[in-house]
Amino acid sequence: MRWKKVFAAVGCGALLLGGSPAMAAEQQDAVSIYKQAYLANIQDNRGVMTDIDLFGPNYHWELDADGMVTGDSNMCWHGNMSWDFTERSNNATSHEDIPFYLEQQDGIMTIYAQRAGKWGKISMPGIPAELAHAWKNGAVNFMDDSMQAIKKVTLENETDKYQGLRIVMDAGKMMQISENYWGDGPANIPAAIKQKHKKRMASLIEALKGTEVTVDWVINKADRKTVTISTDFTPLLRAYARNVIDNMAAGKIKLSDNQREMMESLGYFSELKFYISYKGAKQDENLSVPAAVRQSAVSLLNLSDIQKGVSQAVQHNKK
Numbered sequence: 001m002r003w004k005k006v007f008a009a010v011g012c013g014a015l016l017l018g019g020s021p022a023m024a025a026e027q028q029d030a031v032s033i034y035k036q037a038y039l040a041n042i043q044d045n046r047g048v049m050t051d052i053d054l055f056g057p058n059y060h061w062e063l064d065a066d067g068m069v070t071g072d073s074n075m076c077w078h079g080n081m082s083w084d085f086t087e088r089s090n091n092a093t094s095h096e097d098i099p100f101y102l103e104q105q106d107g108i109m110t111i112y113a114q115r116a117g118k119w120g121k122i123s124m125p126g127i128p129a130e131l132a133h134a135w136k137n138g139a140v141n142f143m144d145d146s147m148q149a150i151k152k153v154t155l156e157n158e159t160d161k162y163q164g165l166r167i168v169m170d171a172g173k174m175m176q177i178s179e180n181y182w183g184d185g186p187a188n189i190p191a192a193i194k195q196k197h198k199k200r201m202a203s204l205i206e207a208l209k210g211t212e213v214t215v216d217w218v219i220n221k222a223d224r225k226t227v228t229i230s231t232d233f234t235p236l237l238r239a240y241a242r243n244v245i246d247n248m249a250a251g252k253i254k255l256s257d258n259q260r261e262m263m264e265s266l267g268y269f270s271e272l273k274f275y276i277s278y279k280g281a282k283q284d285e286n287l288s289v290p291a292a293v294r295q296s297a298v299s300l301l302n303l304s305d306i307q308k309g310v311s312q313a314v315q316h317n318k319k
Contacts, residue, residue: 030155033224034165037217038143040224045069047287049277050079054237056270058086067102068287076287077102081113101289112289112297121297142181149173151212162227165217171236172209179205207243211235226278233272241267 047068054061065079081098101112110123149170157164179201213235218227241263247253248260255263 030153030165033155033163033219034153034167034217035143037165037219037224037226039140041226044225044278046225046278049279050077051273051275053273054270055273056265058088060084065100065102066287074106075102075104076289078287078289101293103289112293119293119297120300122300142177145180146174146177149177156216158221161221163219163221165219167215167217169213169215171211171213171239172205172207175201175208176205203243204240207240208236211239228278229274229276231274233274234270237270237272238267241270 045068047066050063050065050067052063060083062082063079065077067075067077067079069075078101079099081100083096083098084093085095086093099114103110108123110121112119112121114120150167151170152166152168154166155163156166214232216228216230218229219225220227244253244255244263245260245267248255248263
C-alpha cells in the first residue's frame with residue numbers, strides 16, 4: 001500500500017520557469033492550494049472507498065474495498081477481488097470473486113481471503129509505525145524534500161465547493177525520497193529482511209526512473225480535505241514489467257515461459273487504474289476482521305496459492 005504514502009509537495013521555482021506572468025501566478029496559486037491540501041490531509045482518518053482495475057489482453061482484475069486508517073500505520077479494509085480470465089488456446093473463460101479483509105497492526109499486514117468457501121491468510125511486513133509517524137509528524141520536512149519530484153501542478157477546474165488539482169510527478173524520484181525516510185528501518189525488523197527490502201526498492205526505483213505519473217485530486221475548498229483521487233498507474237506498471245524483461249535479457253534473472261509472457265503482457269498491453277473516494281467516518285461501520293474468519297483462516301505460505309486457484313478455475317472450465 002506504499003502508493004498511499006507517495007504524495008508529497010511542490011517545488012515552486014521549477015514550476016514558475018517560463019510562461020507568461022499570468023501563467024506563473026496561476027501555477028503559484030495551484031502550488032499554494034496543493035501545499036495546504038497536503039498538510040490538511042495528513043491527519044485524516046476518514047473512511048474511504050477504493051476501486052483498482054487491471055486490464056490485460058485476456059484478463060481483468062478488479063478490487064473494490066472500503067477502508068479506514070485507525071492510527072499510525074494501522075488500517076483495516078474489507079471488500080472483494082474479482083478475476084476474469086480467458087484461456088487463449090480455447091477461449092474458455094473463468095470468473096472468480098474473492099472476498100477479503102486486510103488489516104495492519106504494529107507494522108504487520110495480514111490479508112484474509114476466501115477461496116472455495118474457505119478462508120486463508122497471508123502475513124507480511126507492512127508500513128512500519130515509525131515510518132508512518134515520521135510521515136505525519138515530519139510532514140513539512142517531507143513536503144520540502146519531495147519538491148524535486150513534482151514536475152507540475154495545475155488547477156484544472158473549480159466550483160463553489162470544490163477544486164480539482166492535477167499533479168505530475170516523477171515516480172522514481174518520489175519513491176527515492178519516500179525511501180529515504182525509511183532510513184535503516186525499524187529496530188525490530190531483522191537485518192536480512194531490511195537488506196532484502198533495500199535491494200528490492202533500489203531495483204524498483206531504478207526501473208521507475210523518469211517515469212511520469214499524473215494524479216487528479218479533488219478537494220473541498222472549505223477545509224482542503226480530499227474528495228476524490230484518481231490515478232493512471234499504467235506508466236508505473238509498464239516501466240516495472242519492462243525492467244524485469246530487460247533484466248531477463250541481460251541474464252540477471254530467470255523467468256519461466258509463463259512468467260515472461262505475463263511480464264510482456266503487463267509491460268506492453270495492460271493498464272492499471274486507481275480511484276479513491278473519501279466518504280467520512282461512519283460510527284456504525286465495522287471494518288474489523290470477524291472473529292469467525294480470524295479463527296478459521298489457514299495460513300498460506302505465499303501468494304502463489306491464490307494464483308494456483310485461478311489456474312484451477314481455468315482448467316475446470318476446459319472440461
